[in-house]
Amino acid sequence: MTERGKILLLHGGVLLALFAAQYLLPAYHANNLARIMVLAVYAMGYNIAFGYTGLLSLGHALFFAMGMYGAGMAVWLVEWTALPAIAMGLAAGAVAAGAVGLLALRTAGVSFMIVTLMFAQAGYLLILYFARYTGGDEGFVVEAFGRRPFGLDLVQDGPRYAAAFCLFAVALAGNLALVRSRFGRVMLAMRENEARSRMLGYNPFRVKLLxxxxxxxxxxxxGAFYAMLFGYVGASFAMVQYSILPLLYTLLGGAGVVLGPLLGAGLMFYLIDIASGLTSAYLMVVGAVLVVLVLFAPKGLLGALRERGLKWLP
Amino acid sequence: MAALSETPLLEARGLTHAFGGLRAVDGVDLSLKRGEIHALIGPNGAGKTTLVSLLSGRLPLQGGLLRLEGEDISALPAEGRVRRGIAYTFQITSIFPRLPVFDNVALAAQSRGARDLPAAVAEALDRVGLADLTAQEAGSLSYGHQRLLELAMGLALHPKLLILDEPTQGLAAGEIARFTELVRSLVPGITVLLIEHNMEVVMALADCISVLNFGRLIAQGSPEQIRADAGVQAAYLGGEDAAG
Amino acid sequence: MPILCNQMAFGPFLLLALLEGTVTAAVLALTALGLSLVFGVMRVVNVAHGAFFMLGAVLAWFVASHVPGAPALGFVAALVLAPLAVAALAAVADRLVLKRIGYDPEATIVATIGLLYIFEQAALSLFGPDARPVPAPFTWRIQFPWFGYSGYKLFVVAAALVVLAAVWLMLTRSRAGLIMRATQVDRQTARAFGINVDLVYTGTFALGAALAALGAVLVVPIQQAHYLMGGDPLLLSFIVVIIGGLGSLRGTLVAALVIGLGDGIISMFFTPTLAKIIATLAVALVLVFRPQGLFGARA
Known part of the structure; x- marks a missing residue:
């Protein structure tokens, strides 16, 4: 089979399995899976920056929160309906990333990590500071009228799963197309050897910014879908922990592998779910997984698999 | 020089760059004719690498003027000069070791907007004789093959000017002979600026030689003229092992 | 923070702010010096530094509450034992984790984030979620004409100065300091000269953690021990180290004084949230536009 055929088969199969899961799984797990898919999309975005382009950001919670607040506040403050609110969330995430990138991409490595961390922290504090518009610490509930795209009531389990699946499917297809495109190759070039990329005619700043x-x-x-699907917007989603999560998912599943974030998000979600049933110290699990990953599996699960034979894994 | 009326491909006037107080390149004029192989030689520390970095844009000009086909490119950053047709191959092999050979060359080809990437990659790899290694990871190639890959990446840019920085360094004698043939086959389609220690290679290939010492150009001419130049012998050929 | 009378005039108000700022600066200088040493010598950023601070405070409470007799006795025991315990823990973390990832800068950040979570949760599980007070070793107050001020706080400043001077002397005059500085300049050459670089790294990491813990022990009689208390010292230390210039000790000390005093004064006039927003943005912008820091161009 051609490489292209294998890739289509694998990713199509994953989508098919996720689609079927809503009919096969009990409601509790289906709801979990909806959440995992949304978080996986977040981590996929993180993987595009970190796994493919080599940008280790500690500030992605800002972009997630911008999407969440962009969509949520559009409903809460100006009573927009779901679709324009989601569009607002998308735009907010992209604009925030562009603004942070314009400044932070003047640095690299450890400085880049700290700068992104600081911008995200400032964003979190701004949410607290402007509590009148953001709900501050307590956040706010996204009302039902703002959660009905195309007449689908996202408060219900079925439509919620469908919406999460649609988001995930589009994101996965987009991610695959991106990393197999010419620009995807240039992203890898930045990660591997920036100086050489420049001498092939690429402007590193522009590539990394895009x-x-x-x-x-x-x-x-x-972030926007999270607000829509689960109906709550809160400052805790802007905290450092939410910048660490996609890093964790990506490292666990495999950085620079399209399916890595989904695998990482799924495993981590259930690991924490099970651990928090046993102990309140679920952060201990997160910490231990981070340390163990860095020590023993820096390439992640799918990354290790790719090194051991599945070289075609995009 | 016969073709004074023709605009040179690349024209440098008074290029200057100092590190702290040290003038590594001090008012150098250089003019490259279309289709020639122009060699740049000089003892270690003469400023060759700095000069080449100024031409390719890896270092900013502190003084002087640079024209490509009559157009001022002094202020263009490195990547902009590459897009205008100045390709540079690194002295120390610089490839994308974890990417396949195909992607290494494709990155160069797509940078100039090649429509058919597989064809463009095949063309460049054919020219250096690596056509059957496209799927291999670049980092797993032998050193000699990596040097050839580096050259293929330069060629895939379809440059007007190809700057080769010490291309034969670290190659075995047989590989050097092949490399020399390869470079000769590039002209007159491409103009080549060759920075090279190996005087045999220089004498065999160069149409014109510029000699740099202490950041200044001390001589310029045909291989015969340079061989006969007393100043060059004093500064350079007499100073160290000429074949080294 | 002492209770302010509304009637207090501006002069005494400022004096109080300066005093509070000096105390903050003294503790901050200790904590930030630890972070700066680790960054300077080992070229890694230790995100778990705040957790070492927190562990120092929590252990101080644990020791003090188990030593019978006068509060001073418990405090002195904590002052010795807590930094030692934290240093030992840091040394183990260095050997088990950081050394094995070869002190890769980015992997170290990820790994120390993991350690941070582990330490915080361990403190929560072992010592509980409550804030724990530690009695000050003595309670006399200095009476100014306008207000009384805790003598213990002035002791904190003096103690911090003594420790800073000792570390300074150690770095500049002793053989250990010479070895550390040699390693900082070039670890390959240091190795070639027979310096046991692994040992230097472990020692530096332990010393950095101990300094944070020491700062924390000094601070617990003023500000109770709590498993989440490491966040602010980490952030402030970061700010100090970055503003002072990464790896520059002199810059770190100057910046600690400026930030400590500034924090004391700003938080009297602005809300803490606004002060933090300004501080975080300042760090980001300094790193973007003046990566060598505002003070002290070299180490």
Whole structure:
């Protein structure tokens, strides 16, 4: 079979399985899976920046929160309906990534990590500071009238799963197309050897900025859908922990592999779900997984698989 | 020089760059004719690498003027000069080691907007004789093959000017002979600026030689003229092993 | 924060702000010096630094509450034992984790984030979610004409100065300091000269953690121990180290003074949230536009 055929078969199969899951799984797990798919889209966006372009950001919570607040506040403050609110969330995520990128991409490596962390922290504090418009610490509930795209009531389990699936399917297709495109190849070139890329005629700043904006668009989309599907917008989603989560998912599943974030998000979600049933110290699990990954599996699960034979994995 | 009336491909006037107080390149004039192989030689520390970095845009000009086909490119950044047709191959092999050979060359080809990437990649790899290694990871190639890949990446840019920085360094004798043939086959379609230590290669290939010492151009001419130049012998050929 | 009378005039008000700022600066200088040493010598950013601070405070409470007799006795025991315990923990973390990832800068950040979570949760599980007070070793107050001020807080400043001077002397005059500085300049050459770089790294990491813990022990009689208390010291230390210039000790000390005093004064006039917003944005912008820091161009 051709490489292209294998890729289509694998990713099509994953989508088919996810589609079938809503009819096969009990409601509790189906709801979990809907959440996992939205978080996976967030992590896919993170993977575009980190896994493919080599930009290790610690500030993606800002882009996720911008998507979430962009969509949520459009409903809460100006009573927009779901579709324009979601569009607002997407735009907010991308614009925030562009603005942060314009400044942060003047630095690299550790400085880039700290700068993105600081911008995200400032964003979180701004949400607290402007509590009158954002709901501050307590956040706010997205009312039902703003959660009915195309007449689908996202408060119900069925439509909620369908919406999460649609988002995930589009994001996955987009991600595959991106990394197999010419621009995807240039992103990899930036990660592998920036100096050489420049001497092949590419402007590293522009390439990285565009990759970061696409990444922010994904994070914004995930944030907007999160608000729509689960009906709550809160400052905790803008905290550092929410910048660490997509990094964790991506590292676990495999950085620079399209399906890595989904696998990482799914495993981590259930790991925490099970651990929090046993102990309140679920953050301990997160910490331990981070340390173990960095020590023993820096390429992640699918990354290791790709090194051991599945070289075609995009 | 016969073709004074023709605009040179690349024209440099008074190029200057200093690191701290040290003038690594000090008012160098250089003019490259279309289709020639022009060699740049000089003892270690003469400023060759700095000069080439100024031409390729890896270092900013502190003084002087640079024209490509009559157009001022002094202020263009490196990537802009590449897009105008100045390709540079690194002295120390610089490829994308974890990407397949195909992608390494494709990155160059797509940078100039090649429509049919597989064809463009095949063309460049054919020319250097690596056509059957497209799927291999670039980092797993032998050193000699990596140098050839580097050259293929330069060729895939379809440059007007190809700057080869010490291309034969670290190659075995047989590989050097092949490399020399390859470079000769590039002209007159491409103009080549060759920075090279190996005087045999220089004498065999160059139409014109410029000699740099202490950041200044001390001589310029045909291989015969340079061989006969007393100043060059004093500064350079007499100073160290000429074949080294 | 002491209770302010509405009637207090501006002069005494400013004096109080300066005093509070000096205390903040003293503790901050200790904590940030630890972070700066680790960054300077090992070229890694330790995100778990705030967790070491927190562990120092929590352990101080644990030790003090288990030593019978006068509060001063418990405090002195904590002052010795807590930094030692934290240093030992840091040394273990260095050997088990950081050394094995080769001190790769980015992997180290990810790994120390993991350690941060582990330490915080361990403190929560072992010592509970409550804020724990530690009694000050002595309670006399200095009476100014306008207000009384805790003598212990002034002791904190003095103690911090003594420790800073000791570390300074150690770095500039002792053989250990020479070895650390040599390693900082070039680890390959240091290795070639027979310096045990692994040992230097472990020692530096432990010393950095101990300094954070020491700062925390000094602070617990003023500000109770709590498993989430590491966030602010981490952020402020970051700010100090970055504004002072990454890896520059002199810059770190100057910046600690400026930030500490500034924090004391700003938080009297602005809301804490606004002050933090300004501070975080300042760090980001300094890194973008003046990566060598505002003070001290070199280490």
């Amino acid at each position: 990759a970061l904006v696409i990444s922010g668009l994904y994070a914004g989309a995930a």
